Amino acid sequence: MxxxxxxxxxxxxxxxxxxxxxxxxxxxxxxxxxxxxxxxxxxxxxxxxxxxxxxxxxxxxxxxxxxxxxxxxxxxxxxxxxxxxxxxxxxxxxxxxxxxxxxxxxxxxxxxxxxxxxxxxxxxxxxxxxxxxxxxxxxxxxxxxxxxxxxxxxxxxxxxxxxxxxxxxxxxxxxxxxxxxxxxxxxxxxxxEVKSLGRMKLEAKVSELMEEHLGGKLAVIAVTQDMMKELGITPDELEGFAPLTIQLENTEVGILMREREPNVFKCSFRSADEVNVSTICQTIGGGGHAKAAGCTVEGKLEDVKKMLIDTVRKALC
Ligand SMILES: [Mn+2]
CATH class of the missing domain: 3.90.1640.10 (inorganic pyrophosphatase (n-terminal core))
Structure with a gap:
């Protein structure tokens, strides 16, 4: 009520x-x-x-x-x-x-x-x-x-x-x-502004990981547990990374994928302007706000990524 x-x-x-x-x-x-x-x-x-x-x-x-x-x-x-x-x-x-x-x-x-x-x-x-x-x-x-x-x-x-x-x-x-x-x-x-050395290094690495999909309308960054281990950071230190995805020019939707547990991805969506990412996330068991939303998806990295790209493709047309 x-x-x-x-x-x-x-x-x-x-x-x-x-x-x-x-x-x-x-x-x-x-x-x-x-x-x-x-x-x-x-x-x-x-x-x-x-x-x-x-x-x-x-x-x-x-x-x-x-x-x-x-x-x-x-x-x-x-x-x-x-x-x-x-x-x-x-x-x-x-x-x-x-x-x-x-x-x-x-x-x-x-x-x-x-x-x-x-x-x-x-x-x-x-x-x-x-x-x-x-x-x-x-x-x-x-x-x-x-x-x-x-x-x-x-x-x-x-x-x-x-x-x-x-x-x-x-x-x-x-x-x-x-x-x-x-x-x-x-x-x-x-x-x-303030961040750990690990995070600064991760940001550089994460920028290299940025992928463009759907003709540049979708940007995806996936951070696996192996990467976190390599850089000596915890999943906590990845909080606040999602906005990086929509800094990319021409991007309408950005997704940050964080592997919280093996093959369990926390996916944070951001919308640059018009797309309602809360609506998108609600179709795959998540939710949030029009411009910032999220969901958790289980599966292998490539399978989860493909599913997310397909979901955004449908929402964009
Ligand atoms: Mn809040």
């Missing part, structure tokens, strides 16, 4: 001992939304714990260092930035059918929770949580503001993508006025 801010406020004010689930391959938005919501619940005197199927990448340490929260038997299950229970990874079995509240901005949201606060137009789940906190009149601590800013900045590609709402700019402006001690430039430097 879809609900609004008022019912969400009632739910949050009356919940206790909450576990907040973030999606696997965590990004700035789900981490920011998870820890930001934890801060908001703390302001209400409610304890919570943020959980994720994968480790939080170290560059988000300035948000996650407060710790996931103490151990307790959860009475409340909340999911943030999760469109589908499949994205909970190993927590799907434990909590997949027990989510009481979902806060999300994916048009592909499967309405799996008892109550869902869905704002499809929002830049980020963090944008919804900021507005929710304002609606509730809850104090947004400096740490909470850093969490929510990071989510908005990362999901909007530092306010560059089409999905960036006027509200996202307003929130950034409000934060810049209110939190003089937050170093926003530093956050953006760490989110968008």
């Amino acid at each position: 879809f609900i609004g801010y008022s019912e969400t406020e009632t739910f949050l004010r009356n919940c206790k001992d909450a576990v907040i689930i973030t999606h696997q391959s965590p990004d700035g938005d789900c981490i920011g939304a998870g820890f930001g919501l934890k801060d908001i619940l703390a302001e209400l005197g409610i304890r919570s714990r943020v959980i994720c199927s994968d480790a939080f990448p170290s560059r988000y340490g300035f948000l996650t260092d407060i710790g996931a929260g103490e151990e307790f038997e959860p009475q409340t299950v909340i999911a943030v930035d999760i469109a589908d229970v499949k994205l909970m990874g190993r927590y799907e079995k434990i909590y997949g059918d027990k989510v009481q509240l979902c806060i999300d901005h994916h048009e592909s949201n499967r309405d799996y929770a008892e109550k869902t606060l869905l704002r499809e137009k929002a830049t980020a789940a963090c944008e919804i949580i900021y507005d929710l906190a304002k609606y509730m009149g809850v104090n947004i601590t400096q740490h909470c503001a850093m969490c929510l800013y990071t989510g908005i900045a990362t999901d909007s590609g530092c306010f560059r993508y089409d999905c960036t709402t006027p509200r996202a700019h307003e929130i950034a402006a409000e934060m810049k006025r209110s939190y003089k001690n937050i170093n926003f430039a530093k956050i953006n430097r760490y989110m968008f």
